[in-house]
Amino acid sequence: xxxxxxxxxxxxxxxxxxxxxxxxxxxxxxxxxxxxxxxxxxxxxxxxxxxxxxxxxxxxxxxxxxxxxxxxxxxxxxxxxxxxxxxxxxxxxxxxxxxxxxxxxxxxxxxxxxxxxxxxxxxxxxxxxxxxxxxxxxxxxxxxxxxxxxxxxxxxxxxxxxxxxxxxxxxxxxxxxxxxxxxxxxxxxxxxxxxxxxxxxxxxxxxxxxxxxxxxxxxxxxxxxxxxxxxxxxx
Amino acid sequence: xxxxxxxxxxxxxxxxxxxxxxxxxxxxxxxxxxxxxxxxxxxxxxxxxxxxxxxxxxxxxxxxxxxxxxxxxxxxxxxxxxxxxxxxxxxxxxxxxxxxxxxxxxxxxxxxxxxxxxxxxxxxxxxxxxxxxxxxxxxxxxxxxxxxxxxxxxxxxxxxxxxxxxxxxxxxxxxxxxxxxxxxxxxxxxxxxxxxxxxxxxxxxxxxxxxxxxxxxxxxxxxxxxxxxxxxxxx
DNA sequence: AAGTGGTCTAGACCACAGA
DNA sequence: CTGTGGTCTAGACCACTTG
Numbered sequence: 001x002x003x004x005x006x007x008x009x010x011x012x013x014x015x016x017x018x019x020x021x022x023x024x025x026x027x028x029x030x031x032x033x034x035x036x037x038x039x040x041x042x043x044x045x046x047x048x049x050x051x052x053x054x055x056x057x058x059x060x061x062x063x064x065x066x067x068x069x070x071x072x073x074x075x076x077x078x079x080x081x082x083x084x085x086x087x088x089x090x091x092x093x094x095x096x097x098x099x100x101x102x103x104x105x106x107x108x109x110x111x112x113x114x115x116x117x118x119x120x121x122x123x124x125x126x127x128x129x130x131x132x133x134x135x136x137x138x139x140x141x142x143x144x145x146x147x148x149x150x151x152x153x154x155x156x157x158x159x160x161x162x163x164x165x166x167x168x169x170x171x172x173x174x175x176x177x178x179x180x181x182x183x184x185x186x187x188x189x190x191x192x193x194x195x196x197x198x199x200x201x202x203x204x205x206x207x208x209x210x211x212x213x214x215x216x217x218x219x220x221x222x223x224x225x226x227x228x229x230x231x232x233x234x235x
Numbered sequence: 236x237x238x239x240x241x242x243x244x245x246x247x248x249x250x251x252x253x254x255x256x257x258x259x260x261x262x263x264x265x266x267x268x269x270x271x272x273x274x275x276x277x278x279x280x281x282x283x284x285x286x287x288x289x290x291x292x293x294x295x296x297x298x299x300x301x302x303x304x305x306x307x308x309x310x311x312x313x314x315x316x317x318x319x320x321x322x323x324x325x326x327x328x329x330x331x332x333x334x335x336x337x338x339x340x341x342x343x344x345x346x347x348x349x350x351x352x353x354x355x356x357x358x359x360x361x362x363x364x365x366x367x368x369x370x371x372x373x374x375x376x377x378x379x380x381x382x383x384x385x386x387x388x389x390x391x392x393x394x395x396x397x398x399x400x401x402x403x404x405x406x407x408x409x410x411x412x413x414x415x416x417x418x419x420x421x422x423x424x425x426x427x428x429x430x431x432x433x434x435x436x437x438x439x440x441x442x443x444x445x446x447x448x449x450x451x452x453x454x455x456x457x458x459x460x461x462x463x464x465x466x467x468x469x470x
Numbered sequence: 471a472a473g474t475g476g477t478c479t480a481g482a483c484c485a486c487a488g489a
Numbered sequence: 490c491t492g493t494g495g496t497c498t499a500g501a502c503c504a505c506t507t508g
Contacts, residue, residue, distance in 0.1 A: 004496065030474060041498045043278075046475085054289065054433045055420045062475050063505030072417070077312075078469055177469040182307070183418035183435045183460035185290045198289045200418045200435040200460070225418035225435070232467060234313055234412040239477065265493060276479045281494085297494050298486035 005040050009048035017057055017068055027065040028058060050198075056226030059196045069226050073133065077181075077232040080174045080208070082164035083131055083141075095132030098158050102126050103147065110144055113207055114215040123147040127158050130193065131223075137193040139223040149216050163217075172210050174217075179206035181230070189222045200225040240275050244283035252292055252303055262300040263293060285433075291461030294431045304461050308368065312416075312467040315409045315443065317399035318366055318376075330367030333393050337361045338382065345379055348442055349450040358382040362393050365428065366458075372428040374458040384451050398452075407445050409452075414441035416465070424457045435460040 003011075016022050029037070034045035049066050052058040060066045075086060087094035106114070106122045116122055124144050131139035143163065145153055149172075156166060167173055181204050187197040201222040208217045238246075251257050264272065269280035284301050287293040295301045310321060322329035341349070341357045351357055359379050366374035378398065380388055384407075391401060402408055416439050422432040436457040443452045 006496080032474080041500085043499090044497060047496080049475095051422070055422075060475065061506090063473080063507080065474060065506095074415070077416075077467055080469060179467050179469065180309070180464055181312075181416070181467065182464040183437055185435060187286065187290070197286075198433075200420060202418055229415055229417040232312055232414045232416065234315060234414065241477080267493080276481085278480090279478060282477080284494095295494065296487090298488080298492080300487095300493060 005038065006044050006047035009034060009038055009045060010051040013048065013052060014057060022068045024068050024070045026068050028068065030065060053196050054198050056199060072229045073227055074229050074231055077230045080177060082162050084162050087133060093134045095135065097130045099128040099130060101158060103154060110218060114146065114218055116146065125153045137195065138227045139221060140189055140192055142220045144218040145216065149214065167216065172216065174208045175211045177206050177208040179204055183225060195224060202228060240273065241279050241282035241286065244269060244273055244280060245286040248283065248287060249292060257303045259303050259305045261303050263303065265300060288431055289433050291434060307464045308462055309464050309466055312465045315412060317397050319397050322368060328369045330370065332365045334363040334365060336393060338389060345453060349381065349453055351381065360388045372430065373462045374456060375424055375427055377455045379453040380451065384449065402451065407451065409443045410446045412441050412443040414439055418460060430459060437463060
C-alpha cells in the first residue's frame with residue numbers, strides 16, 4: 001500500500017476542508033468518531049488530525065474539539081507602522097496585553113544588535129506584550145528601548161499608549177529599520193499564546209532607527225504563521 | 236505533575252544540544268535507547284524526539300537515526316541576486332536540478348499576479364527546479380516567465396545558465412520586485428526535497444520587474460525554514 | 471455525567487540502512 | 490542479521506468543557 005491509514009484520513013479531511021464541507025471555525029469530527037468511521041485505533045486517527053494541525057489547517061482545543069483554522073492576515077514588511085495602526089488600517093480589531101515592564105541594564109547581545117557595543121552601562125526599558133486580533137492571541141513582542149534615546153519612556157503607560165505614536169509626537173519618528181525573519185516552531189511561545197504547540201511562528205527581530213541614524217528600539221516578535229503572511233517591496 | 240515525561244525528555248535533549256554535547260550532524264540516542272534510559276514506552280520517547288523534529292532542532296532518517304540539524308543560512312530579502320550568486324557570495328556550494336521545463340498558456344491567476352490581466356492568450360515558460368546547498372536539497376522553485384518579455388527563453392538551457400545572469404547580459408536586468416512571504420508546513424514539498432515532512436518552509440511568491448516597470452518573472456519558492464533566515468532593510 | 475483532547479503503555483510488524 | 494525509524498493496536502487514565 002502506497003498510503004498509510006493516517007495519511008488517507010488526513011487527506012480526506014483536507015479535501016473536505018478545501019472543498020468547503022468544513023469551513024473556518026467549524027469543528028471537525030472527533031478522534032473517537034474518526035477511529036470508528038475508519039476502523040482504526042484512536043492513536044491513528046489522532047495522527048491524521050495531528051498532521052493537519054502541523055500544517056496549520058486545523059487547531060485543537062482541549063475538551064472542545066478540533067477546528068478549521070482561519071485564513072491569514074497580510075502585513076507589509078516595508079511599513080514602519082505599529083501593530084495597532086496596521087491592524088486598524090486593515091479593518092481588524094487589535095488588542096494588547098502588557099505582561100511585563102522593566103528598566104534594566106542591556107545585555108551584551110542587545111548592545112551589539114543595537115550597534116551600541118562601545119556604550120557600557122547602558123540602561124534599557126523592556127516591555128513584553130501579547131498581541132490580539134479579534135480577541136485571539138496572535139503574537140508576542142518584546143520591546144527593548146535604550147533609555148538615553150527616549151528618557152520619558154519610564155513614565156509611558158503601554159496599556160494606553162502606542163509607542164510608535166508617541167515617538168511621532170515627540171518628534172522622533174522611525175525612519176528606517178533592519179530586520180531578520182525566521183520561521184520557527186516554539187512550544188513555549190505557543191503556550192504563552194494558548195495556541196497549538198506545533199504551529200509555526202514568524203520570529204522577527206527588528207532594529208529601528210530615527211532620522212539621525214541612531215537606534216531607537218530593538219523589537220523581537222513572534223507572530224503565528226497560520227494567521228499572518230508578509231509582503232515586501234524590493235528596489 | 237507540571238511536566239509530562241515526553242516534555243522532560245525533549246527538554247533534556249534540547250539542553251544537551253544547545254549545551255554542545257550533541258553538535259550539528261551528530262546522532263542523538265535512538266528511541267529505544269531513550270525509552271530504556273527514561274523507563275518509558277517507545278511511543279513516549281518518540282513523542283519527545285518528534286517535538287524536537289517539529290522545532291527543526293533535529294531531523295530523522297529512516298533506518299539511520301535522528302540527527303542534530305545544521306544552523307541557518309541568511310538570505311537578503313532586498314537583494315535581487317539569484318540563488319547561485321547569493322550562495323556563492325556566502326562561500327557556499329550551490330547546486331540545482333531542473334525537474335521540468337515547459338511552454339504553455341498562463342493561468343488566470345498568473346496573469347493577475349503578473350499584472351497582465353488584460354492580455355489574453357499569453358504564453359509563458361515554466362521552469363521547476365530543486366535548489367541544493369552542499370548537496371542537500373534546501374528549496375524548490377517554480378519560475379514563470381511571459382514569453383513576450385524574454386522570447387529567447389525557449390532556447391535557454393537552465394541546467395547550465397543562470398536566468399538572472401542572462402537577463403543582465405541581454406540588457407533586461409531586474410530593477411524592483413514585490414514579494415509575499417508565508418511560513419507553511421507542506422509534506423508534499425518536504426517529500427520532494429527528501430526532508431522531514433513537518434519541517435516548516437518559507438513560501439515566497441515574487442514578481443520581478445525590469446527598468447520599464449513591466450513584469451519579467453513570477454517566482455514561487457519554498458525554502459526550508461530550518462536552513463534559512465531572511466534579512467530585510469526598510470526605508 | 472458525557473464528550474473531547476492529552477498522555478501513556480507494551481507490545482507488534484514493516485521499511486530501510488549498514489556491517 | 491541487527492539496529493534504526495515509521496506505523497499501528499486496544500486498551501488506560503487524566504484534564505478540560507459543557508450540559
